[in-house]
Amino acid sequence: MATDKIKLEEIILKAASVGPYGVTDEEIRNSLPENVAPNDRLELYNSLLQRGRLQLKKLHGKLFYQTVEEQIANKLQALTAEERLVYSQIEGAGNKGIWTRDLRNICRLQQTQLTKVLKNLELKKLVKPFKSVKLKNKKLYMLYDLEPSVDVTGGPWYYNQEFDAEFFDILYQQTLRFIRGSSSAVTVEQVASYITSLGISKEKLEHGDFESLLQTMIYDGVVEKLYQRSNNGSSVAVYRSCRHFSPFATLGDVPCGICPVYKSCSIHGVISPSNCVYLQRWEQSLDF
Structure with a gap:
């Protein structure tokens, strides 16, 4: 019986590890053998929840079960009630993080208590502090294994919460040189391939990063965006150097600004x- 229970728990944990938010009871039920009774299934849920291997979340009015890695579960088991409360709030904030003042207000803890709790969670490598480019003077927290969203970090154009003008300018000039040297209009993919081949950036640049760079060049009046028909009849965005370069390169040149x-x-x-x-x-x- 014990062996059967272990196997059934493994099936539940495997099923609940799919997707970013876990799975519903119905999805787990479809993964289990048909002879598992509802009461037995609930008993398996409770056992996994008590040991911290499974966590229950509510999303859009539905309950979801999500697997917790054994190493993390062991750390969570040793947490105090206050540490669990703070951890759950940080977890709920996702990759955008949560401000320490909001944590203090939501958890209703004194600053000294919260500082101690956060320090313990940091030492156990469950959470980590970071700063946002939009909120430079505010300390935010997120789960240790997560990476901050682009909205928070500012993307590849920022380094240590500051806009990396030198890096951006190098990419700008190299991209402009490539577009002006091309015999025909180029796509975002072609720009990305060329810049990647130069090895300028140590960080991997995404498709959206190159679109953002090209959009800046459009605003500056040095590049224009056109649409061409592809072989399958769909419309594809392409970029080329402006035929009539405007001396009004940027609005920032106007002294009124x-x-x-x-x-x-x-x-x-x-x-x-x-x-x-x-x-x-x-x-x-x-x-x-």
């Missing part, structure tokens, strides 16, 4: 575009 008194500037005001010396100098610098 950095003017400290732009709010007081008006057509009939004391400060006006008609008598602005900085605007006049900028206009004179343009080469049409």
Whole structure:
């Protein structure tokens, strides 16, 4: 009987390890032998839940069972009630993390208590702290084995929460050189293949990263986006160098963008575009 129980638990754990959110009772039931009674199945669930090998989640009004790795389960078993509470909140935040102040308010813990709990969870390698490019002064926590989302890290264009202008400029110039040197318009995939072959980036750049780079070049007026018909009749986006390069490379070149008194500037005001010396100098610098 004990052997049968172990085998049935293994079937449940294997079934519940599929998908990011686990599986429903119905899906597990379909994986088990037909002769397993409902009461026996519930007993197996409870046994796995008590040992921490299985966790129960609610999503869109449905209950999901998800497998917990044995190593993690052993660590969770040794947690105090406060540590379990904090861990569950951090787990629920996913790869976007949760702010320490929110943790304190939700868990209703004093700062000294929360600091101690988080330190213990860090030592057990269950959670880890990190910072967001949007919330530089806020300390966030996420599960130890997760990687922060692009929304939090800023993607490959950021290093230590700061925009890596030098890296971006190198990619920008190399991409522009490739597009201008091509005899025909190029696709995102062709740009990605060329940049990857140069070995410029130590980090793997995704398709969306190259699209973001090309979109910046479109805004700057150096590249334009077109659509061509593929062999199967679908529309494919391609990029080529602008035939008529505009001297207005970026809106940031206009002095109005950095003017400290732009709010007081008006057509009939004391400060006006008609008598602005900085605007006049900028206009004179343009080469049409």
